[in-house]
Amino acid sequence: MPFELALGARNRKSPFFEATVAAGVTQFTVYNHMYMPTSYGDPAAEYRRLTEGVAMWDVSVERQVQLAGPDALALARILTPRNLDKLKPGQGRYVPICDHRGAILNDPVLLPLADDLVWLSIADSDMVLWARAIAAERGLDVTVSEPDVSPLAIQGPKAEEVVAGLFGEWVRELSYFGFRETELDGIALVVARSGWSKQGGFELYLRDGRCGTDLWNRVVEAGRGHDIGPGSPNPIERMESGLISIGADTDDETNPFELGLGRFVDVEQETDFIGKAALARIADEGRRRQFVGYRIDGPPLAAPAQHRWPLHAGGKPAGFVSSAGFSPRVDGGSNIGVGLVETGLAEEGTELACDSETGPRTAKVAYLPFATGGS
Amino acid sequence: MPFELALGARNRKSPFFEATVAAGVTQFTVYNHMYMPTSYGDPAAEYRRLTEGVAMWDVSVERQVQLAGPDALALARILTPRNLDKLKPGQGRYVPICDHRGAILNDPVLLPLADDLVWLSIADSDMVLWARAIAAERGLDVTVSEPDVSPLAIQGPKAEEVVAGLFGEWVRELSYFGFRETELDGIALVVARSGWSKQGGFELYLRDGRCGTDLWNRVVEAGRGHDIGPGSPNPIERMESGLISIGADTDDETNPFELGLGRFVDVEQETDFIGKAALARIADEGRRRQFVGYRIDGPPLAAPAQHRWPLHAGGKPAGFVSSAGFSPRVDGGSNIGVGLVETGLAEEGTELACDSETGPRTAKVAYLPFATGGS
Numbered sequence: 001m002p003f004e005l006a007l008g009a010r011n012r013k014s015p016f017f018e019a020t021v022a023a024g025v026t027q028f029t030v031y032n033h034m035y036m037p038t039s040y041g042d043p044a045a046e047y048r049r050l051t052e053g054v055a056m057w058d059v060s061v062e063r064q065v066q067l068a069g070p071d072a073l074a075l076a077r078i079l080t081p082r083n084l085d086k087l088k089p090g091q092g093r094y095v096p097i098c099d100h101r102g103a104i105l106n107d108p109v110l111l112p113l114a115d116d117l118v119w120l121s122i123a124d125s126d127m128v129l130w131a132r133a134i135a136a137e138r139g140l141d142v143t144v145s146e147p148d149v150s151p152l153a154i155q156g157p158k159a160e161e162v163v164a165g166l167f168g169e170w171v172r173e174l175s176y177f178g179f180r181e182t183e184l185d186g187i188a189l190v191v192a193r194s195g196w197s198k199q200g201g202f203e204l205y206l207r208d209g210r211c212g213t214d215l216w217n218r219v220v221e222a223g224r225g226h227d228i229g230p231g232s233p234n235p236i237e238r239m240e241s242g243l244i245s246i247g248a249d250t251d252d253e254t255n256p257f258e259l260g261l262g263r264f265v266d267v268e269q270e271t272d273f274i275g276k277a278a279l280a281r282i283a284d285e286g287r288r289r290q291f292v293g294y295r296i297d298g299p300p301l302a303a304p305a306q307h308r309w310p311l312h313a314g315g316k317p318a319g320f321v322s323s324a325g326f327s328p329r330v331d332g333g334s335n336i337g338v339g340l341v342e343t344g345l346a347e348e349g350t351e352l353a354c355d356s357e358t359g360p361r362t363a364k365v366a367y368l369p370f371a372t373g374g375s
Numbered sequence: 376m377p378f379e380l381a382l383g384a385r386n387r388k389s390p391f392f393e394a395t396v397a398a399g400v401t402q403f404t405v406y407n408h409m410y411m412p413t414s415y416g417d418p419a420a421e422y423r424r425l426t427e428g429v430a431m432w433d434v435s436v437e438r439q440v441q442l443a444g445p446d447a448l449a450l451a452r453i454l455t456p457r458n459l460d461k462l463k464p465g466q467g468r469y470v471p472i473c474d475h476r477g478a479i480l481n482d483p484v485l486l487p488l489a490d491d492l493v494w495l496s497i498a499d500s501d502m503v504l505w506a507r508a509i510a511a512e513r514g515l516d517v518t519v520s521e522p523d524v525s526p527l528a529i530q531g532p533k534a535e536e537v538v539a540g541l542f543g544e545w546v547r548e549l550s551y552f553g554f555r556e557t558e559l560d561g562i563a564l565v566v567a568r569s570g571w572s573k574q575g576g577f578e579l580y581l582r583d584g585r586c587g588t589d590l591w592n593r594v595v596e597a598g599r600g601h602d603i604g605p606g607s608p609n610p611i612e613r614m615e616s617g618l619i620s621i622g623a624d625t626d627d628e629t630n631p632f633e634l635g636l637g638r639f640v641d642v643e644q645e646t647d648f649i650g651k652a653a654l655a656r657i658a659d660e661g662r663r664r665q666f667v668g669y670r671i672d673g674p675p676l677a678a679p680a681q682h683r684w685p686l687h688a689g690g691k692p693a694g695f696v697s698s699a700g701f702s703p704r705v706d707g708g709s710n711i712g713v714g715l716v717e718t719g720l721a722e723e724g725t726e727l728a729c730d731s732e733t734g735p736r737t738a739k740v741a742y743l744p745f746a747t748g749g750s
Contacts, residue, residue, distance in 0.1 A: 002379040002380070003379070003380045003382075003400065003401065003402060003403050004377040004378070004379065004380065004401055004402040004403075004414070005377070005378045005379065005380040005402070005403065005404070006402050006403060006404040006413040006414070007378075007681040007682070008404065008610065008623060008679060008680070008681065008682075008698065009623040009680065009681075009682050009683045009697045009698060010404075010406075010499060010620055010621075010622040010623035011404065011405065011622075012682070013681070013682050025378065026378065026379055027378060027379040027380070027381050028378050028379075028380065028381060029380070029381040029383065029385075029386065029405070030386065030404070030405035031385075033499070033622060038381040039379070039381070099504075099507055099508075099511070100507070100511040105504060124385060124408070125501055125504065126500055126501035126504060126505075129474075129480060129500065129501060129504055129505045129508075130501075130504045130505070130508055132474055132475070133474075133504075133505055133508035133509055133512070134508055134512065136474070136475040136649075137508070137509065137512035137513070138512070145627070146627065235383065245385055246385075247384075247385040247386075247408060248383060248384040248385035249384075252520070252521065274511075304383060305383070305384065306382040306383065306384075306388070307382070307383075307384050307387070307388050308384045322384045323383065323384060
């Protein structure tokens with residue numbers, strides 16, 4: 001039986017909350033101290049819309065950590081192991097953030113709006129506190145804040161048609177993570193080619209929380225001819241695509257190399273970023289675990305995994321499944337999962353014993369992303 | 376219609392999760408990236424049990440931030456404006472934590488287990504990141520972690536009977552926030568006189584997550600003669616008692632003086648704690664807002680407020696109600712609330728216009744705690 005979500009002021013409603021209720025939202029999670037829709041009651045239709053049509057997602061929980069001031073870029077360089085030497089205004093970057101031990105804390109998209117203004121569009125951890133602590137302790141001339149900015153994602157193969165209809169043909173020229181500041185009949189926005197799926201799409205960063213319902217309704221209107229509908233970050237599609245969920249796939253020790261993000265770590269650069277020494281050592285010693293996919297046997301999973309499933313090999317701990325569910329597209333219909341596995345067991349096809357919520361199953365290592373046939 | 380809570384590995388289940396499901400939990404919130412029970416389906420019975428009998432709460436979401444090493448206490452002193460000169464092992468302290476601007480980030484109970492081992496039993500924000508950033512940037516010899524420790528609260532006027540039955544008569548001698556390391560048939564615990572209510576009670580800090588159900592069942596057994604039952608931190612009782620909920624009552628600018636916590640700020644002490652200069656300035660200039668209670672007119676509120684309600688006076692913003700609900704005890708039955716109000720409007724009885732979820736109401740300022748008649 002499903003559990004009810006308690007609503008109170010400690011966690012916040014999104015500017016799109018009322019619109020999502022009107023659209024029939026049935027289920028939420030909490031992310032960055034805010035409520036995020038996770039279902040409108042028909043998971044199969046929401047998956048189909050994302051993979052074949054176009055869906056709109058309230059992802060205002062992707063809060064922006066704003067770095068403003070002369071040292072904004074200097075702070076960004078200190079926060080991420082990624083080399084930002086060639087950063088250009090208008091072109092976003094995926095930037096892992098690690099602590100001094102090299103453990104990953106978050107994996108935001110960095111949006112350089114100006115030389116003295118940067119946004120980090122974050123996953124689920126209090127990066128505003130982390131960035132503030134570093135800025136203050138180092139005496140940097142930068143103000144760290146969470147501005148009134150709330151992304152609305154438009155995702156799926158038909159997303160570009162909808163967004164071009166709203167803003168014009170120029171959106172087709174945006175590169176991946178490219179963005180532009182603009183407005184829609186007076187509603188201030190940033191439009192970016194981004195989103196937590198591999199189905200293509202855009203995110204509209206609403207810059208005035210009072211206009212949430214207005215923006216939502218304009219997108220609905222623009223999407224009418226393309227059969228747009230509400231949806232949310234999709235647990236099945238993200239596994240197929242091998243996208244990382246910070247906090248689900250990561251623990252207190254996970255480093256970027258384990259997640260396959262080594263290409264975003266430059267320990268040779270001049271900047272003495274946080275975690276540099278630790279990450280250089282890990283690069284040298286090699287990673288202990290790897291982020292992989294799993295094919296999981298047994299009857300189709302009726303719902304996504306509620307918690308991590310431990311993995312064993314020969315009676316010894318081998319890692320975990322952090323997310324699992326039934327993909328209608330992999331192998332024409334298969335249970336799949338993702339998670340961290342010991343490096344020695346990360347070969348494709350390795351069979352592991354898995355303590356699932358519905359009893360013991362076998363998980364077979366698969367490389368990411370999964371092949372999904374048609375797409 | 377209530378919304379369903381999505382369950383997945385990004386937020387974690389408590390070690391008591393299975394026991395609370397068996398006990399009939401119906402509703403959860405998310406707090407410190409974990410699920411916390413908020414109702415077992417009968418709010419009136421849960422309130423009565425807390426105020427007249429004894430209730431048990433899964434509050435494992437009160438995560439411990441562990442400071443371990445030679446500089447553990449030095450780090451604690453840097454983190455809080457409270458003077459820790461007279462700290463004694465075995466005696467906890469309520470310690471607000473502020474940022475460099477003097478804004479409050481969290482309000483944990485500090486438990487000094489040894490000279491080189493301190494726990495901060497935290498409210499809902501990522502203090503492990505904050506403490507790690509400060510420790511690393513200052514080069515302190517301390518390891519900051521989140522250990523496998525999960526509090527189970529036993530609250531209410533009959534709590535002492537239950538806890539004495541479990542552990543012995545010595546628990547009656549514990550002072551408020553006093554604690555002792557002990558065990559229960561091999562289950563390692565810390566027993567403290569504490570808890571997020573003013574009804575009296577204890578918290579059992581379970582030190583091995585595998586024993587959650589075992590501990591839960593032992594408490595149920597010990598409480599049988601006292602009519603113990605499941606419950607959770609109670610929104611009505613906390614308002615009556617004037618307890619603070621970080622994140623609900625506070626925003627990005629709230630300082631300890633606004634919350635009435637000035638007695639925990641010592642800007643005269645030698646330690647150069649974080650926020651010292653800012654808090655000295657605020658102490659000098661005076662607080663702009665105050666944490667107060669409200670009596671709210673109109674029909675009884677059927678459920679606690681879902682979000683902040685803005686307050687106005689003479690058409691101008693006056694503050695907000697951060698929590699509201701119906702108290703059966705205040706004035707023999709009254710809608711009450713808490714929140715921040717402009718200092719010029721904080722006089723008892725001041726009438727403010729309030730945008731509630733059920734339309735306009737009048738909120739009248741009341742001093743905290745509320746008088747509850749019999750108790």
